[in-house]
Amino acid sequence: MRESLTFVSACVLAALAPFSPRESVVPSHARFPGWPATCNGQALHPRAVTPAESAFVRHFPGRMAAFDDGRRHLLLRYVTQPTRRLHPASDCYRGAGYAIEPRPLRVDGDGRRWGCFRARRGGAGLLVCESIADTNHRSWSDVSGWYWAALLEPSAGPWWAATVAEPLPAGP
Numbered sequence: 323m324r325e326s327l328t329f330v331s332a333c334v335l336a337a338l339a340p341f342s343p344r345e346s347v348v349p350s351h352a353r354f355p356g357w358p359a360t361c362n363g364q365a366l367h368p369r370a371v372t373p374a375e376s377a378f379v380r381h382f383p384g385r386m387a388a389f390d391d392g393r394r395h396l397l398l399r400y401v402t403q404p405t406r407r408l409h410p411a412s413d414c415y416r417g418a419g420y421a422i423e424p425r426p427l428r429v430d431g432d433g434r435r436w437g438c439f440r441a442r443r444g445g446a447g448l449l450v451c452e453s454i455a456d457t458n459h460r461s462w463s464d465v466s467g468w469y470w471a472a473l474l475e476p477s478a479g480p481w482w483a484a485t486v487a488e489p490l491p492a493g494p
Contacts, residue, residue, distance in 0.1 A: 354385060354400060357387050357389075357398060358398075361389075361391055361396060361484075361486075362391075364391035364392060364393070364394075365391065365392075366389040366390070366391055366396065367389060367390050367391070367392075368387065368388070368389055369388045369389060369390050369395070370388070371386065371387070371388045372388075374414065374418075375388060375397065378407070381407060382399070382401075382405070382407045382408075383401060383402045383403045383405050383407065384399055384400045384401040384402045384403075384480065385399070385400045386398070386399045386400075393488060393489075394486050394487060394488040395486070395487045395488075396484060396485070396486050396487075397411075397484070397485040398482065398483070398484055399482070399483040399484075400480055400481075400482060401454075401479065401480060401481040401482075401483055402479060402480050403472075403479065404469055404472035404473040404479075405469075406469065408454075408465055408468075408469070408483055409465055410437075410452070410464065410465050410466075411439075411450055411452045411485045411487075412439050412441075412450070415439075415441040415448075415450065418443070419443050420441040420442060420443045420448075421441070421442045421443070422439050422440070422441055423439060423440040423442070424438075424439050425438040425439055425440055425449065426438065427463050428451060428463075432459075433459070433461070434453050434455055434459075434461040435453060435461045435462060435463040436451040436452065436453045436463055437451065437452055437453070437463035437464050438450065438451040438452075440490065441487075445492050446489070446492070447489070447490035447491075447492070448487045448488065448489060448490060449487070449488050449490055450485065450486070450487045451485075451486050452465075452483070452484065452485040452486070453483070453484055454468040454481050454482070454483045454484075455481060455482050455484075456472075456477050456478050456479060456480075456481050457478045457479070457480065457481075458477075458478050460477060465483075468481070468483075
């Protein structure tokens with residue numbers, strides 16, 4: 323009986339832990355460093371955000387901008403606190419009518435982890451990869467993993483979230 327009570331008490335405390343008050347992860351004086359000029363050696367050109375992207379950023383804790391590099395579309399977000407407003411790109415693509423097919427995890431030359439999926443609608447296809455990184459060069463390939471690390475672990479914000487979409491050749 324005593325073990326059961328201890329177990330139940332531990333479960334209740336664990337369930338309440340995310341709701342405990344804590345200091346902001348990012349100091350209020352954190353200064354936005356500006357958007358990068360290049361990505362993987364390619365110059366970034368600002369593009370207008372879509373209406374869906376614009377609606378998303380209204381209550382977003384940070385900043386967002388869209389870019390092209392001549393071949394790919396990039397959506398960059400500068401995130402100042404853990405938030406559920408940052409969600410998987412696959413949700414957006416699925417909501418826009420794309421069929422989603424998971425692709426293998428990628429690790430780039432800097433060791434940054436990228437979660438990828440193929441998005442297809444009609445004959446058009448995209449390879450979409452996303453990653454979130456903190457100031458200590460830790461990275462996450464999925465939003466949920468980042469969120470819990472940012473909320474419960476000492477992950478140093480602010481964070482950079484990048485979503486990169488590149489066209490795939492037409493085909494089945």
